[in-house]
Amino acid sequence: MDAFNGRIPAGIWGLSGALLVAALVLPFMLSPFQLRLAQQILLFGGMAVAWEMLGGFTNYWSFGHTAFFGLGAFGAGLLGQQLDPSLSVAVKLMIGMAFAIGLAFVAALAIAIPVLNLRGIYFAIAMLAFAEILAEITKTFDAFHGTSGFPLPALLVPGLTKVQLFYFLFLVLFLANIAVFVWLRRSRIGMGLTCIGQDEDTASMLGIPTERYKLIAFVLSAVLTAMGGVLYGYSLGFISTGSVFRIDISLNLILYTMLGGIGTVAGPIIGAALMIVLTQVVLGNLLDLHMMLTGAVLIAMVILAPKGLMGLARKVWDRRRGTAEGRP
Amino acid sequence: MNATLLLQTLVDGLILGGIFSLSAVGFSLIFGVLGVVNLAHGVFILAGAYLGLWLKGALGLDPLAAIPVVFLILAVIGGALQQTLVSAAIRRGSLMTSLLITFGASLILRDLLILAFGPDIQSLSSTWLLRTYHVGGVVIDGARATGLLASLVLLAVLAVALHAMKVGRAIRATAQQSFAAGLCGVDSNWIYMLTFGVSAGFAGASGIIIGMINPFSPFDDAYWTLNAFVTVVLGGIGSPVGALLGGLMLGEISTLSSQYIGPRFPNVFIFCALLLMLIVRPNGLLGNAYKASV
Secondary structure (H helix, E strand, O other): OOOOOOOOOHHHHHHHHHHHHHHHHHHHOOOHHHHHHHHHHHHHHHHHHHHHHHHOOOOOOOOOOHHHHHHHHHHHHHHHHHOOOOOOHHHHHHHHHHHHHHHHHHHHHHHHHHHOOOOHHHHHHHHHHHHHHHHHHHHHOHHHOOOOOEEOOOOOOOOOOHHHHHHHHHHHHHHHHHHHHHHHHHOHHHHHHHHHHHOHHHHHHOOOOHHHHHHHHHHHHHHHHHHHHHHHHHHHOEEOHHHHOOHHHHHHHHHHHHHHOOOOOHHHHHHHHHHHHHHHHHOOOOHHHHHHHHHHHHHHHHHHOOOHHHHHHHHHHHHHHHHHOOOO | OOHHHHHHHHHHHHHHHHHHHHHHHHHHHHHHHHOOOOOOHHHHHHHHHHHHHHHHHHHOOOHHHHHHHHHHHHHHHHHHHHHHHHHHHHHHOOHHHHHHHHHHHHHHHHHHHHHHHOOOOEOOOOOOOOOOEEEOOEEEOHHHHHHHHHHHHHHHHHHHHHHHOHHHHHHHHHHHOHHHHHHOOOOHHHHHHHHHHHHHHHHHHHHHHHHHHOOEOHHHHHHHHHHHHHHHHHOOEOOHHHHHHHHHHHHHHHHHHHHHOOOOOHHHHHHHHHHHHHHHOOOOOOOEOOOOOO
16 A cells, blocks of 8 residues: 555646636636536535545545535525625624534534444434434424425626536535545554544554544544535525435445545546536436436445445556556 | 323324334344335335325225235345445445445336326325224324234234344344354355345335325325434344334334424434434334344
């Protein structure tokens, strides 16, 4: 295995720079529909990277990340309604964002203490239950307006259309997700998490502070997901329990990650791009078959390429290089 | 507090719980023997209900009489699913990947149900129902009582099969340690397929009973899967008795909270109970029937 914190090759820097420039130019060239697709890829691809901070290294697969997504959207939205209406929307968004970060931080800490002691499938289902509890609470108590939904003020910036504006906001969050993930993976924590993924008992026996590392990854992942929820809420302009506490969001994050390649930066993004384009463009007219296709892709990936497209590409690449150097 | 109302609520909870037990026992068996959380469980249940509907329309078969037929059809589907996809996923990946496989299968099966039967809400009715009884002010609904009775009979059959029959012993042995069971001449691959098939069959049978009591639509599958999981976590893994205990607890929590706190609250209580149990005793009150508790 390569060194955890070796130098990032120049090729990767170059490629990332080129992609970033393309991402900055794109909103002025695409049609609104295409831009909306790009928005979704940035948002959900970025959140899949956030999901990976725990699930990518270890077997702690959260099946309820939509809990934090919804928490962010509802927290920021409901706080925004309480604020002085004369405040500008941008200020409201920032206050809401800060509030959502704090809320997700506290919620993640509170839920992590019991839930991170569970392993494997039990953790997955406990997270699912946590998401369901939050969804039910927002639906049950009228104070949260979960059933009927509530509006969020429209954020406007002169010179940019709404789609372009949120494209850039999602892009910023997307880059933040990637930066945090790369930092995490190259840090001591990332190495510790990888060890936990291989054998948690041995890791803790060798003196890795497993509880602390898991907690850090979980809280980071939760906070970044909640930030995605805030932006998503503002981009929709109207949210309800059904639009942000969605079990399919949780599952899609896993699907994107699995499809692209778990444990990599590019994997979830490629996975998100592929699935979003596939379901919304290719099958745009066959709405009934969305779910069936998602299921089929999921099954095909697990059986044919358990390490995702990145794993497949790496295998092909290694084999090629191997034969070029005269190895079988 | 009104005593009759309390009694009525408790009776309703028991009846509901008996039906929950049957709906969860297949899930529990797969979890106990294969270690797989079968996210397609809810679709199996709905497939049972829809097959009952179809058999009634096409052949005029009463839903209760259709139970054996539906059981067989779903057992074949379940066994085939295990042989083709689930075993491949576990071989290539880990137990976690079986979650993804069964979830993928559930998405496909649900879309097939929608394509075949439409997305509308349906219901089943049987002519073989018991009468509705009034016992000292407590009403026992005929359809529900029939469902409870059928559930208890099926659970008893499973319990006897697991404990008294040779194949049941082989299933329990495989669940304890598949390697050692293999050394003793048990074909664990066959047992895995059989367990998955039988479990799917029980899910289908419970689907018919559920369909006689509640209206159903293809979108209910996640609800039933979660219900099964809660039942297993409350009661215990891998045994009909655990499923029965968990189902009864779930039924009582559900009816008591909706009667005394508010009709919108049961789900909050159920999920809180689930989270609490996961934290305190993740393998249920009775623990894992086959393995030492974690």
